[in-house]
Amino acid sequence: MDVSGGRGQPRPGNDESAEHHPEPTPPAPDPTPNTPTAPAQQPTDGTAPPRGTTQPPDGTPEDLAPAPATPALPADGTAAAPATPAQPTDGTTAGHGTTQPADGASTGPGADPRPEDSAHGTAAPPQAGHTAGKGSAPEGPQRGGLLMGRPFGVPVYVAPSWFLVAILITWVFGGQVDRVLPELGAASYLVSLFFAVAFYASVLVHELAHTLAALRFKLPVRRIQLQFFGGVSEIEKEAETPGREFVLAFVGPLLSLVLSGLFYLALLAVDPGTVPGVLLAGLMISNLIVAAFNLLPGLPLDGGRMLRAVVWKLSGKPMTGTIAAAWVGRALAVSVLVGLPLLTQSGALGSAAEDSVGMDTVLDALLAAILAAIIWTGAGNSLRMARLREHLPELRARTLTRRAVPVETDTPLSEALRRANAAGARALVVVDADGNPLSLVREAAIVGVPEHRRPWVPVGTLAQDLTDGMRVSAELAGEELLDALRATPATEYLVVEETGEIYGVLSAADVERAFVKAMARPS
Numbered sequence: 001m002d003v004s005g006g007r008g009q010p011r012p013g014n015d016e017s018a019e020h021h022p023e024p025t026p027p028a029p030d031p032t033p034n035t036p037t038a039p040a041q042q043p044t045d046g047t048a049p050p051r052g053t054t055q056p057p058d059g060t061p062e063d064l065a066p067a068p069a070t071p072a073l074p075a076d077g078t079a080a081a082p083a084t085p086a087q088p089t090d091g092t093t094a095g096h097g098t099t100q101p102a103d104g105a106s107t108g109p110g111a112d113p114r115p116e117d118s119a120h121g122t123a124a125p126p127q128a129g130h131t132a133g134k135g136s137a138p139e140g141p142q143r144g145g146l147l148m149g150r151p152f153g154v155p156v157y158v159a160p161s162w163f164l165v166a167i168l169i170t171w172v173f174g175g176q177v178d179r180v181l182p183e184l185g186a187a188s189y190l191v192s193l194f195f196a197v198a199f200y201a202s203v204l205v206h207e208l209a210h211t212l213a214a215l216r217f218k219l220p221v222r223r224i225q226l227q228f229f230g231g232v233s234e235i236e237k238e239a240e241t242p243g244r245e246f247v248l249a250f251v252g253p254l255l256s257l258v259l260s261g262l263f264y265l266a267l268l269a270v271d272p273g274t275v276p277g278v279l280l281a282g283l284m285i286s287n288l289i290v291a292a293f294n295l296l297p298g299l300p301l302d303g304g305r306m307l308r309a310v311v312w313k314l315s316g317k318p319m320t321g322t323i324a325a326a327w328v329g330r331a332l333a334v335s336v337l338v339g340l341p342l343l344t345q346s347g348a349l350g351s352a353a354e355d356s357v358g359m360d361t362v363l364d365a366l367l368a369a370i371l372a373a374i375i376w377t378g379a380g381n382s383l384r385m386a387r388l389r390e391h392l393p394e395l396r397a398r399t400l401t402r403r404a405v406p407v408e409t410d411t412p413l414s415e416a417l418r419r420a421n422a423a424g425a426r427a428l429v430v431v432d433a434d435g436n437p438l439s440l441v442r443e444a445a446i447v448g449v450p451e452h453r454r455p456w457v458p459v460g461t462l463a464q465d466l467t468d469g470m471r472v473s474a475e476l477a478g479e480e481l482l483d484a485l486r487a488t489p490a491t492e493y494l495v496v497e498e499t500g501e502i503y504g505v506l507s508a509a510d511v512e513r514a515f516v517k518a519m520a521r522p523s
Contacts, residue, residue: 300378
């Protein structure tokens, strides 16, 4: 296969399958290095010859070869518009992207984290005395909610869903305050609202512990978000060693335990039958339960991260640790779904069995179902992101790059397409008289030009100027490749050798397709 060389000359390289057309003509033979591309013979009807079929090079994983259904350079002018490529690393895994996260990242319900992220979360109990599990990093870029500040340079957002749980905590805890201090009347709900705010402040301290540990290990933190079931620290990389993974997970519950102890010491100095006594007792118990729940050894809880680190250390394989902790997390989800309502009805959680009927029973069952769904989904997300990270090295710029043909700025589009089709190429690079790349002809722009207009449209008018971020090394692979694409969002990138020679053009759509196929592959 051929791609353009440093001065517009072809050089051996990689390519992908081209689109098949009815009654195709054989592909033009690949020109040898340092030999200009030979023009294809023109058919008698004046149309450009169909593009030859090329195959991925030897060693290219078949399921990672870019799909040929969307040709970059239509041979007959009738190609369909290309699919809009989503940025694979910032919403994407992936991830990791996409993000969202790697196999070492904490994940949670409802969304796939970026493949390159770890999200350490703490869930807030929707009722006083109950806790939930770990949160998740939402997929893709989105608004974080109301910006509250930037401690240590990390933005802290309050999601709109937080106000819902604040109302719920105010209602539930307000009833408890009213039973202990009936003389307060309606003011008991103001005390309860203060408790909700103070409790989420302690959740923020929990998340800041994760954040400070991440920054200590030189892991960038995108943001902290307080939401319905607690808080999430969105860490953009996973820990490099099992020891760091353990510390990163453990510091959150540790801070919750420390806060619980501090509230207990403060409680000793006040009368339990007063407003400060009720608030301190509630904060002490809530932080203790949050710490204990998050220490349970199943993903996506902090305890699951710690279990993963231990298995990773013993086996030497992070994937093995993720699998073990994720399945323990799923077992934990089933236990919560069945066990929490049974414990409530038995009176083991502090209320008499005869009182645990009616609406309270329904609420306990609903709470158990929500917590179980969070844990189960988070464990599944962790497995999926771990599988993605395992296959990320298969995403190689050299493998996914399209063959490119160099053309000068004033070359008519029809002539440029003829040269590309003759060479079996699927991309155009605009070069100057010395063969230095100037810009990339956009795939979508080519499709938007009617065939009868192409002889009068110079390729320079359809090109996007190259920036430093749009030049990527042919040696990039895995997370490094995704990081490079995320840093400069674009639809096409110029792939160059270490010497600066042109290797070809990388389409973000091709990377996304390979990204999705990598996620679908079994471990």
